[in-house]
Each structure stands twice: as C-alpha cells, then as structure tokens.
Amino acid sequence: MLEVRDLRVRFGRFTAVDGVSLSVGPDETVGLVGESGSGKTTVARAVVGLVRPESGSVLFDGAPLGPVGRRPASLQRAVQMVFQDPRSSLNPRMSVSAIIDEAWRTHPSSAPSGDRTTALHSVLDDVGLDSSVARHRAGELSGGQCQRVSIARALAVKPRLLVCDEAVSALDVSVQAQILRLLVDLQQRHHLAMLFISHDLGVVHQIADRIAVMRRGVLVEEGPATDVLGAPQHEYTRSLLDAALELTRES
Amino acid sequence: MTDALEVAGLVVDLPGRGGPVRVVDDVSFDIPAATTVGLIGESGSGKTMTANAVIDLLPSGATTGGSLRWRGEELLRASRARRRQVRGHEIAMIFQDPLAALNPTQTVGRQVGEILRRAGQSPQQVRSRVIELLDRAGIPEPAARLRSYPHEFSGGMRQRAMIALALAGSPALLLADEPTTALDVTVQARILRLLRDIQEDEGLAMLLVSHDLRVVAHVAHQVVVMYAGRVAERGPTSAVLREPAHPYTRALVDSVPAVRTRTALAHPLPGTPATPANRPSGCAFHPRCPIAREVCRVEQPSVRSVGSGRWAACHFAEEA
Ligand SMILES: Nc1ncnc2c1ncn2[C@@H]1O[C@H](COP(=O)(O)OP(=O)(O)OP(=O)(O)O)[C@@H](O)[C@H]1O
Ligand SMILES: Nc1ncnc2c1ncn2[C@@H]1O[C@H](COP(=O)(O)OP(=O)(O)O)[C@@H](O)[C@H]1O
Ligand code: SF4
Ligand SMILES: [Mg+2]
Numbered sequence: 001m002l003e004v005r006d007l008r009v010r011f012g013r014f015t016a017v018d019g020v021s022l023s024v025g026p027d028e029t030v031g032l033v034g035e036s037g038s039g040k041t042t043v044a045r046a047v048v049g050l051v052r053p054e055s056g057s058v059l060f061d062g063a064p065l066g067p068v069g070r071r072p073a074s075l076q077r078a079v080q081m082v083f084q085d086p087r088s089s090l091n092p093r094m095s096v097s098a099i100i101d102e103a104w105r106t107h108p109s110s111a112p113s114g115d116r117t118t119a120l121h122s123v124l125d126d127v128g129l130d131s132s133v134a135r136h137r138a139g140e141l142s143g144g145q146c147q148r149v150s151i152a153r154a155l156a157v158k159p160r161l162l163v164c165d166e167a168v169s170a171l172d173v174s175v176q177a178q179i180l181r182l183l184v185d186l187q188q189r190h191h192l193a194m195l196f197i198s199h200d201l202g203v204v205h206q207i208a209d210r211i212a213v214m215r216r217g218v219l220v221e222e223g224p225a226t227d228v229l230g231a232p233q234h235e236y237t238r239s240l241l242d243a244a245l246e247l248t249r250e251s
Numbered sequence: 252m253t254d255a256l257e258v259a260g261l262v263v264d265l266p267g268r269g270g271p272v273r274v275v276d277d278v279s280f281d282i283p284a285a286t287t288v289g290l291i292g293e294s295g296s297g298k299t300m301t302a303n304a305v306i307d308l309l310p311s312g313a314t315t316g317g318s319l320r321w322r323g324e325e326l327l328r329a330s331r332a333r334r335r336q337v338r339g340h341e342i343a344m345i346f347q348d349p350l351a352a353l354n355p356t357q358t359v360g361r362q363v364g365e366i367l368r369r370a371g372q373s374p375q376q377v378r379s380r381v382i383e384l385l386d387r388a389g390i391p392e393p394a395a396r397l398r399s400y401p402h403e404f405s406g407g408m409r410q411r412a413m414i415a416l417a418l419a420g421s422p423a424l425l426l427a428d429e430p431t432t433a434l435d436v437t438v439q440a441r442i443l444r445l446l447r448d449i450q451e452d453e454g455l456a457m458l459l460v461s462h463d464l465r466v467v468a469h470v471a472h473q474v475v476v477m478y479a480g481r482v483a484e485r486g487p488t489s490a491v492l493r494e495p496a497h498p499y500t501r502a503l504v505d506s507v508p509a510v511r512t513r514t515a516l517a518h519p520l521p522g523t524p525a526t527p528a529n530r531p532s533g534c535a536f537h538p539r540c541p542i543a544r545e546v547c548r549v550e551q552p553s554v555r556s557v558g559s560g561r562w563a564a565c566h567f568a569e570e571a
C-alpha cells in the first residue's frame with residue numbers, strides 16, 4: 001500500500017535520509033526505530049509530504065504522493081500523522097469541535113453528509129472522549145486528552161495510513177498504555193495501516209508486525225518484529241538492544 | 252546502617268488560585284548512607300517538589316511542614332546560612348535539563364570550579380581538581396574541554412558536565428531529577444551506569460527521581476512510589492517490582508513491556524492521573540483502581556507496614 005523507494009532527503013549539505021526503502025501493507029504496522037537524529041522523523045515527514053525528497057519516491061497504491069499542496073486531495077487525506085507533542089500540535093485556543101471541523105473543511109470529501117454534531121460525537125467516542133470535551137479549548141486538556149484529540153482529528157478524515165511519530169513518548173506511563181491500546185483497537189476497527197516511530201523498543205515490539213532499524217539516514221535491518229528484536233542480525237541493532245533497559249534487572 | 256536523610260511527614264503547600272495547594276502530602280522515607288532511593292510517579296505527582304524541598308529550592312510562596320533530618324540535623328528549621336552551606340556542599344542536585352541549569356555565558360571549567368574557588372583553593376588546585384571531576388564524569392580529554400561552553404557540548408556531555416559540577420562540592424547526598432529523560436537511549440544507559448558507579452565508588456546516598464520504572468529498577472536499591480502527592484508504596488526495589496503491594500504500582504509494572512520478547516498490551520488503567528489540585532476523596536487512586544471498594548471512596552488509607560521493609564497506603568494491600 002505505502003511504498004518508499006530509495007528515499008533521499010537533504011538539508012543543505014547534510015543528508016538526513018540516504019536511500020531508504022520500505023513498505024507498509026494494508027492492516028500492517030511497521031515500526032521504525034533508531035537513535036536520535038537517525039532520520040526517522042524525516043522519513044515520516046517525507047511520507048506525509050512535509051519535506052521534499054531530493055530523490056526517490058513515495059508511492060501510495062502505486063501512485064506517487066508528491067509534496068503536500070500538489071498531492072491529489074484523496075491521497076492527502078489517506079495519509080495522516082500524529083505527532084509527539086500533543087500540546088504543541090494543537091492550537092491551544094481552538095475548541096475541540098473547531099479542530100475536527102477544520103479537518104473536515106480541509107478534506108470536504110470526508111465531511112459528514114448528515115448531522116455534524118452527531119458525527120463529531122461519534123468521532124470523539126471513537127477515541128474514548130466524552131462529547132462534553134467538544135466545547136473545551138485544546139489548552140484546557142490533559143496531555144492524554146490532547147493526544148486523543150490529535151488522533152480523532154486524523155481519523156475524522158478517514159485515512160488509510162496513520163503515521164505516528166513518538167505519539168506516546170510524552171505521555172505518562174498509565175496514559176501511554178491507554179493510547180497504545182486505543183491505536184491498536186482503532187487500527188483493527190478501521191483497517192488502518194500504521195507507520196509507528198518510537199525510541200522505546202519495548203513498545204514497538206508490542207505493536208509492530210515488522211520493524212525497520214535506521215542509523216545515520218540508512219536502514220540497517222528490516223524484518224518481522226520478533227526476529228529483529230529477538231535475534232538481531234546487525235551489530236547496530238544489537239547495540240540498541242544492549243542500551244535498552246529491561247524491567248527485570250539483569251546482573 | 253545510618254540514615255543520611257530522614258524525610259518524615261513532609262508537606263509542601265504551593266500558592267494556588269483558590270488558596271494553597273498541597274502538592275506534597277505527608278511523605279516519609281529514608282535514604283540510608285551509600286544507598287540509592289528511586290522516586291517514581293507520573294507527572295505532577297510531587298517528585299520534583301519533594302526533591303526541591305530537600306535542597307531548599309522550592310518556588311517562592313511555598314510553605315513546608317513535617318521534618319527533613321539531614322545526618323540528624325533538622326533542615327526545615329535550620330538557619331538560612333546553614334541551609335546555604337548544606338546546598339551544593341553536602342547535598343547537590345542534577346537536573347533534567349542541563350542547558351537550563353548551566354550558565355550559557357561561562358565556560359564549563361569555570362562553572363565546575365566555582366565552588367572550589369569560593370572555598371579559597373588556588374587556581375592551580377582548582378584547575379587540576381576540575382580536570383579530575385570532568386574525567387570522573389566521563390568527559391574525554393577534560394583538559395581540552397575546560398574552555399568549552401555548554402552549547403558546544405552534546406546533550407549527554409552536558410549532563411556529564413552537570414554531574415561534574417554536582418560532585419565539585421564533594422556532596423554526601425546527590426539528588427538527580429530525571430537525569431536521563433531528555434537523552435537518547437544509548438546515552439541514557441551510559442549516564443545511568445556512570446551515576447551507579449559514582450554512587451558505589453564514593454559511597455554516596457542518592458535520590459533518583461524518574462517517571463520511568465525501568466530507570467529506577469536499574470539503579471535504585473529502594474523505591475518510593477508517589478501518587479497525587481502522597482506515598483503509595485515503598486520498599487526494596489526488587490521486592491516491590493516482583494510483588495507490588497499497591498494496585499497503582501502493579502499497573503505501572505504491568506505497563507512496562509519487555510524489549511527482547513513480545514509482551515501483550517497491558518490492560519490500561521481507566522481515567523487520568525489525579526492531581527494534587529484535584530484530588531479525589533478517600534484514596535486518591537480509587538476512581539482508577541481495579542479493586543476499589545466503598546471504603547476507598549471515603550477513607551484515606553495511611554501508609555502501613557506490609558512486610559519486611561515494605562510499606563503501602565492501601566486498604567487492601569494484601570490483595571494487590
Ligand atoms: N529542517 C532541518 N534542517 C536541517 N537539518 C535537519 C532538519 N530536520 C532534521 N534535520 C537533521 O536530520 C537528521 C535526522 O533528523 P530526524 O528528525 O529525522 O531524526 P529522528 O530519527 O527523528 O531523531 P529523534 O529520535 O531525535 O526524533 C538530524 O541530524 C537532524 O538534525
Ligand atoms: N513553580 C510552581 N508553581 C506552582 N505549582 C507548581 C510549581 N511547580 C510544580 N507545581 C505543581 O506541584 C505539583 C507537583 O509538581 P512536581 O513536583 O513538579 O511533580 P513531578 O516532578 O512529580 O512531575 C503539580 O501539581 C504541579 O503543577
Ligand atoms: S485503598 Fe482502595 S482504591 Fe486505594 S489503592 Fe487500595 S484498593 Fe485501590
Ligand atoms: Mg524524531
């Protein structure tokens with residue numbers, strides 16, 4: 001469904017992504033891991049069209065996605081992103097209902113044909129938010145609620161691929177568990193594909209079918225999650241695993 | 252073993268819009284000499300305010316109650332001069348964001364040496380001691396780094412510089428507030444190892460504040476779990492993690508996935524963490540607790556002994 005071919009992204013003289021190829025099939029979750037600065041976010045931004053690749057292509061159902069703005073509306077709608085910092089990715093002065101409305105205005109083909117309020121409440125219900133939250137401004141919500149609103153905004157336009165960049169990293173542990181469960185439930189209910197970026201290997205292992213490991217702009221290893229983290233082939237993956245802490249204290 | 256720090260019934264009130272808010276409420280724990288105590292809890296649970304009370308860095312307008320005994324001496328009633336003397340020399344702190352804690356306009360060497368200079372050491376003495384400290388904190392080529400400014404360092408190196416700065420006064424207690432939260436995982440592992448080595452080699456007492464159970468499991472001998480400003484549970488780390496005596500601790504433990512093997516998604520707690528400003532009646536955890544009963548809604552559980560070295564604030568600790 002999503003196919004990234006030989007993607008190369010440069011910022012000035014610096015090559016942030018250097019020939020990355022990966023694919024995400026329907027209903028599939030692909031985890032993208034790697035050290036800070038390895039290029040994960042840049043890949044995600046290229047997939048949603050927020051940075052222009054130097055070369056290579058991003059295909060959706062075989063069609064090139066191209067940069068946001070010049071991307072066909074249907075494709076733009078199909079790929080939605082959830083960001084790390086739930087607070088800064090929402091305008092704090094906007095009400096929740098206005099945030100969802102704006103998503104519908106941006107993608108009119110996804111806007112409800114019937115009653116807007118009913119549709120709004122059903123979108124909020126989908127992410128476990130009470131309909132009373134609709135009136136609140138984003139700035140009045142907790143981190144977990146903000147992240148639910150971000151997910152609701154993404155889902156409101158009925159995407160087929162959700163790109164989550166550290167979507168649970170900024171949340172409290174107990175809230176993180178709620179959002180992970182929510183993402184997995186929604187994925188099954190709406191047949192979403194997911195590109196899931198996280199520095200937490202344990203979390204990625206829980207929800208990804210396949211895992212790709214990035215280092216300095218390059219994919220060094222890719223395969224089924226249990227293989228990559230259970231029996232890593234590449235030395236770099238092993239070093240990431242060695243640095244990851246397990247709860248049970250190894251001597 | 253003697254206790255370096257005894258925290259007993261500590262209370263911190265901060266001014267709020269509708270009157271004072273109790274952000275730390277009746278918190279008690281000890282830090283024995285040469286021991287690391289982990290302080291864990293979700294954001295807003297009062298971890299930082301507890302650590303800041305110990306080192307006398309509370310926001311203005313804060314009032315305190317209870318007792319903080321440092322090597323037998325009551326800090327909460329000590330003179331300002333005495334508290335200033337303790338801070339930096341006997342008790343030192345490292346923060347989550349070294350960039351905010353370090354002075355951007357001064358070289359790293361100058362900042363680390365400050366406390367030594369004020370103690371009247373000669374420039375040569377200061378210089379060689381600073382090099383020694385930077386080296387101890389794992390900064391390569393320390394002599395060449397004296398003249399660097401904080402912004403010229405990576406995040407991990409800055410945290411090392413702050414550790415060197417904290418060690419400069421030869422403290423007996425080190426408070427570390429989320430020292431690795433802003434760092435990449437590989438760097439985090441190295442900084443944690445460094446802190447553990449320093450704690451062991453120098454025989455320091457350490458309070459490690461973190462929201463990450465894995466970090467605490469890795470370095471702390473004892474753990475204190477906080478929820479909404481109060482202690483939910485405390486005891487030896489391995490025993491607490493193996494057999495939690497509080498439903499909140501159990502939920503935290505269950506929510507941490509393994510890395511090398513695939514863990515099923517945890518059954519998440521409902522609701523959001525209680526805040527001190529908006530604390531539910533009775534046991535503050537009751538709206539989220541899977542085993543709550545009627546009594547939990549009305550009666551606040553006090554911290555009680557639940558086994559050797561184990562303490563928990565739960566009416567039904569035996570069932571957790
Ligand atoms: N707009 C930009 N201009 C210049 N350099 C950039 C820009 N965006 C990213 N980079 C650089 O590209 C590299 C990859 O960045 P990216 O954000 O993709 O990393 P990441 O893997 O997401 O890291 P993290 O885990 O810290 O989020 C980094 O060295 C970064 O400094
Ligand atoms: N400078 C401050 N002024 C007013 N309230 C504060 C301040 N710092 C923290 N608080 C409040 O005190 C409570 C405990 O905060 P803190 O100790 O920082 O929690 P933690 O470190 O566990 O995340 C929170 O409700 C927080 O909002
Ligand atoms: S006192 Fe009651 S509500 Fe509180 S943790 Fe124990 S069982 Fe749960
Ligand atoms: Mg990133």
Ligand SMILES: [Mg+2]
Nearest residue numbers: 298299300428
């Ligand atoms: Mg804090």
